[in-house]
Amino acid sequence: MKRKISFYALHLCLCLAFLFLPYAFTSSKTIFTWPDLYSNVHDRIYFFIYFSLLCFFYFNYYYLIPKYYFKNKRLLYFIMIVCFLLFFLWISRFLDHPDHNFLDFRPHPRSFSGDPKPFEGIKPPPDFRGMPPHPMPLDTIGGPPTQYGHTALVYLLGVISSLLFAISGRLQNVEKEKMKSELAFLKAQIxxxxxxxxxxxxxxxxxKKDDRTPDAVIQLSELMRYIISEANEEVIDLSKEINYINSFISLQKTRLGNTAKVDYQVSGKPFGKSITPLILVSFIENAFKHGVNPDQTSEIGIHIDILEDMLKMEVSNKKTFSVKSETGIGLQNTIERLTLLYPNRHQLEIENSADKYIVKLSIKV
Structure with missing residues (x-):
């Protein structure tokens, strides 16, 4: 919700800044002059043209580009862009000089044919002889109206910027979809x-015909229910992930009995915090997979500290003679998921010594 509010607020500020851009630097040498839309025709013209160009920017971004440019109808798209350009040029020229021809770029001095005494009251020009050469001011030279170039420049800038924004957004969406596909593939393996x-x-x-087998089946069913119903979400409440870890460790204790010493501790409050599902359990599963041997006393430590905006987990297991050096597919996939989902938001340290394997993980939650 906050992101949507900030998004609309940003667009509103940019739109207002664009509408009042023509009045930022005026001939009165002031930094900003408030437009007089009531009595000043020129201000009304500029405001209307800029407002129309602003509307076309969003129309081009949300309709023309997705419907034509991204649908391989680019020739038709550019033809429409040229047609809209001619339309805005006509609008700007018509509003500025409604009595002139749209394609007439010549200067139009005032006609004196209807004045009975056209030269009465006009003083003779001063004598410029003997004066140093001085360039003639630009406003006396005449030429094509600048309104065309101004409107065309703002229009083309709007078209180019909307194209760049749309292409950039499309590339980001493609990257997100690619990331989702990779994550779905990794989850399917885990x-x-x-x-x-x-x-x-x-x-x-x-x-072994152990009496704990029915309890283990029930615990497995609860774990699978979590995987099916909750693990497909992008993020879940941290308390659900902790409950899942509790059930997983309880199942492993049921299986191992007294052959493994499991030191499992959780501190802090998980409620109100979110995390990606199944991002922690792979490290715990790896400890039970590679740190347990029925012929030896196994030692596994699992400590989870939940801070205000950070989760710290340390998983350690004593190596047994049957432990292989390579990591399992679940652990490797979890490391890849951390890289994709928590870039610059996690820290992972793995200590692989001769007799112990330790994983230290910190995640912003």
């Missing part, structure tokens, strides 16, 4: 990977 590992865990419990 979810089956997690399901495969969890089913293996429950299968191990079933082979």
């Amino acid at each position: 979810n089956p990977h997690f399901l495969f590992n969890t089913l293996n865990s429950i299968y191990a419990l079933a082979l």
Whole structure:
């Protein structure tokens, strides 16, 4: 909501600045002169022309460019641009000199044919002999009206700027769609990977005929419900992600029993904060995958600190002799998702020593 308000406020300020641009520097040598739209015809003409050009800018940006330029009808688009240019030139010329021909660029001095005494009261010109040469002022030379060039310049600037803005916005949308496709692909890889590992865990419990197998199945169903219903959102409430992590760790404890020491701590209040779903659990899953061995005592530490605008998580696991050095597909995809979704908003440190694997993650939430 705040972004929309700031967007409209910015456009309103830019429109007002554009409308009052002709009055910023006037012949009265003042920085700004308030337009006299009531009694000054020239001010009304400028205001009307600039207002029309402003309306055409938005019409071109929101209608002509998407409908014609981006639909490979560019020849028709440029023909329409030329036609609108001629129309605005005609409007500006007609309003400025309604009695003159639109295509007549010649100067029109006042005619004295109807005056009975056209030269009465006119003083003879001064004697310029002996005076140093001086360039003739520009306003006495005459020439084509400047209103054409002024209107054409503002019009072309508006067309070019609207094209640049539209092309830039289209490129940004293409980049966003590409990012969404990449994220969807990464998620599609993460979810089956997690399901495969969890089913293996429950299968191990079933082979042992462990009484905790039904509870593990229920916990898995809750996790899958979260993945199906919540994980497709771009962002979710942090409290839901924490609940998901709680269920995941509870399921792993059920599977491992007393063979693993899990130090899991959460501090801070997650309510009112948002995060991308499934962005944290891959690091935790990686610790259980590579840091657990039934023949050894496993040690896993998971500490999550929720601050005012920052989440800090540290996941550590003691390495076992069966741990491989390469990371799993879920962890690698999570690192790529962090790069795409939290550019310059996260910090990831991975310490891979001989006997311990530690992940330190900080995310702005």
